[in-house]
Amino acid sequence: MGDAPILEARNLMKRFGAIAALDGLDFDLAAGESLAVFGPNGAGKTTLTRILTGSLRMTSGSLKIAGRDPRAHGIETQRIIGLISHQTFLYDDLTARQNLIFFARLYGLDDPPGKAVELLDSVRLLDRADDPARTFSRGMQQRLSLARCLIHDPRIVFLDEPFTGLDPYAAALLRATLERLRHEGRTLFLVTHNLAEGLELSDRWMILAAGKIRAQGESSGVDRTAFERSYFQHVGGPPAGGAHA
Amino acid sequence: MRGIKDVLTVSLLAVTAVLMFGAIYAVFVYVPDERIMGPVQRIFYFHVPSAIVTFFSVLVLLVGSIAYLWTRQPFWDNLSRAATEIGLLFCAVVLITGPIWAKKAWGVWWTWEARLTTTLVLWLILAACLMVRGYAENRDQGARLAAVLGIVAGLDVPIIYKAVDWWRGQHPVVFGPGKKNPLAPEMLHTFLFCLLVFFLLYALLLTLRTRVATLEDRARAISETLGGR
Amino acid sequence: MVASKDLQIEWRTLETLSSMVLFSLIVLVVFNFAFDLTTVRQIGVARLVPGVLWVTFSFSAIVGFARSFQIERHRDSLSALILAPVDRSVLFTGKALANFATVAALELLILPLSAVFFDYDLLAVLGPLVAVVLLHTLGLCELGTLFAAVAARVGRGEALLATLLFPVASPLFISAVKCTSGVLEGKPLSSVSNWMLVTAGFDVLYFLVAMLTFEYILED
Numbered sequence: 001m002g003d004a005p006i007l008e009a010r011n012l013m014k015r016f017g018a019i020a021a022l023d024g025l026d027f028d029l030a031a032g033e034s035l036a037v038f039g040p041n042g043a044g045k046t047t048l049t050r051i052l053t054g055s056l057r058m059t060s061g062s063l064k065i066a067g068r069d070p071r072a073h074g075i076e077t078q079r080i081i082g083l084i085s086h087q088t089f090l091y092d093d094l095t096a097r098q099n100l101i102f103f104a105r106l107y108g109l110d111d112p113p114g115k116a117v118e119l120l121d122s123v124r125l126l127d128r129a130d131d132p133a134r135t136f137s138r139g140m141q142q143r144l145s146l147a148r149c150l151i152h153d154p155r156i157v158f159l160d161e162p163f164t165g166l167d168p169y170a171a172a173l174l175r176a177t178l179e180r181l182r183h184e185g186r187t188l189f190l191v192t193h194n195l196a197e198g199l200e201l202s203d204r205w206m207i208l209a210a211g212k213i214r215a216q217g218e219s220s221g222v223d224r225t226a227f228e229r230s231y232f233q234h235v236g237g238p239p240a241g242g243a244h245a
Numbered sequence: 246m247r248g249i250k251d252v253l254t255v256s257l258l259a260v261t262a263v264l265m266f267g268a269i270y271a272v273f274v275y276v277p278d279e280r281i282m283g284p285v286q287r288i289f290y291f292h293v294p295s296a297i298v299t300f301f302s303v304l305v306l307l308v309g310s311i312a313y314l315w316t317r318q319p320f321w322d323n324l325s326r327a328a329t330e331i332g333l334l335f336c337a338v339v340l341i342t343g344p345i346w347a348k349k350a351w352g353v354w355w356t357w358e359a360r361l362t363t364t365l366v367l368w369l370i371l372a373a374c375l376m377v378r379g380y381a382e383n384r385d386q387g388a389r390l391a392a393v394l395g396i397v398a399g400l401d402v403p404i405i406y407k408a409v410d411w412w413r414g415q416h417p418v419v420f421g422p423g424k425k426n427p428l429a430p431e432m433l434h435t436f437l438f439c440l441l442v443f444f445l446l447y448a449l450l451l452t453l454r455t456r457v458a459t460l461e462d463r464a465r466a467i468s469e470t471l472g473g474r
Numbered sequence: 475m476v477a478s479k480d481l482q483i484e485w486r487t488l489e490t491l492s493s494m495v496l497f498s499l500i501v502l503v504v505f506n507f508a509f510d511l512t513t514v515r516q517i518g519v520a521r522l523v524p525g526v527l528w529v530t531f532s533f534s535a536i537v538g539f540a541r542s543f544q545i546e547r548h549r550d551s552l553s554a555l556i557l558a559p560v561d562r563s564v565l566f567t568g569k570a571l572a573n574f575a576t577v578a579a580l581e582l583l584i585l586p587l588s589a590v591f592f593d594y595d596l597l598a599v600l601g602p603l604v605a606v607v608l609l610h611t612l613g614l615c616e617l618g619t620l621f622a623a624v625a626a627r628v629g630r631g632e633a634l635l636a637t638l639l640f641p642v643a644s645p646l647f648i649s650a651v652k653c654t655s656g657v658l659e660g661k662p663l664s665s666v667s668n669w670m671l672v673t674a675g676f677d678v679l680y681f682l683v684a685m686l687t688f689e690y691i692l693e694d
Contacts (some may be wrong), residue, residue, distance in 0.1 A: 078559035089554035408645035
């Protein structure tokens, strides 16, 4: 854990036409820290994730990842980050093994076949290594996607609502994996709708609404119910008939 | 600044309008009938300048596209869009006046000879560029993709021109290297004058269209902000 | 290695290639109805076959070009490619190469068939014909990959691909037909060398243009 934050965002703006999807965001991520990002749909969470992972260009502002400007040092930055989204980014027609070997080669790793086996083992998919990804269940696909994301040993892992549509086994595996990543000292950026899970898996939290950071704070010792109430205060009203996570 | 822009635009409008009357006079009254072709030949004074302006517009499109990708300023995108649309317009003029002349001169409305074919292909490319803007999901994407196409198309046009020229070659060549100028002085004057007028007309239309696009941007920005999120 | 990934996918399913081959055959048959090709000998092989061949190749190739980006849409794997530490231009090269290999394979199958259908001696002109076909296919694939990427980014872009490709690639078609025609007449390659050189220049130019602009297409 270094002193300098591994990610620094200052006055991040993203405009689509006149609409400001992100309206001047300022935040830091310390190395090894885990940040949970909450917010309603349309708050700008996915836009933010895409800007941080380099697939969308911000309108203005400054961003530093590991001390470098991603625009000037795109390739080095891409090497240390990984992304898991609700889409798996996999090739249905290739086998699990072939998928991972491809990504290993894409990231310039040594011994792609060996790495593929290693990762397949870690997500308990080794027995299905030579089946096409098409034949996998949603949970298995997400596990394979996890393997894809981690194959190049990224320092920062971005997760955009990764629990969506997962069966309990897959969700438990994902949770366990995230805990392990935290222990390994990786930085996590977790966008999630699940308040309880997000709080459990993070060191700090942040609420995004309408393109602005409404609130942030430390996750440990937070009372779940009180947090839920304050969440609705920040984003504007709970649904009638009580709230549930 | 807006004051000066308006003044310049209005003066351009005034000058062009006046000169256009002058051009009509020149083409229909001043210039004598051509010996062989007769009155139809007068189309030459509209046809050729339109073609030259069209190619010029493609050049503007090329420059505007590169500038947009480099600077990301909306002005260059608006300029490129204007160049595409107005180029399409003048190109259509060429495609319509050509066959009118061709019917009289060669007896057929259309032949697949060099320049007509090139112009038709060019028209299709410009139309496709416009199509991309229409299909795009949002303004930024449309501008970016159209800019890439603008570069591809802009570079392609001279190649198409040369290729088609080698391949066919039936178009009457009036001015050429080593050819004595076949035009009577009045004709030359009229032609050059018309060329000037067409360029002014192009500049006027380009300016107006670009400004309209900029104003549209501003209007959209205001309505989006007011409409709320 | 992007290319080998694409080719691997293709090898597993052979979907694209088979549909392209089938489409080519259908087009050839349709030409027969459209032009009464039994009179080919009267018109002369060199005058008719090049046009038929290149129309067939290009329409079939479009199927392949569209597919090459469709496979990236299914699970949004294009995002993963953009995420990776590779230059965007490398992505272009990989895709274009894969497309080139696929279309070349198609041509390899169709050319002998065309020799049978139109009764000309393929072996006598094999060398020059292959050279002509490959050179022009390269340019076609470059533009095709570029425009397929553009079409893939916009909503209903399938129509866009053909609309863009044919006008822009028209110098390629002109040259392709001219060269193929010359070769089929038995003339040596040197007789159409100026066209070949222009096409080579075209290929190089658009390779550079594509490399430089590809990232702008992928960005969003």
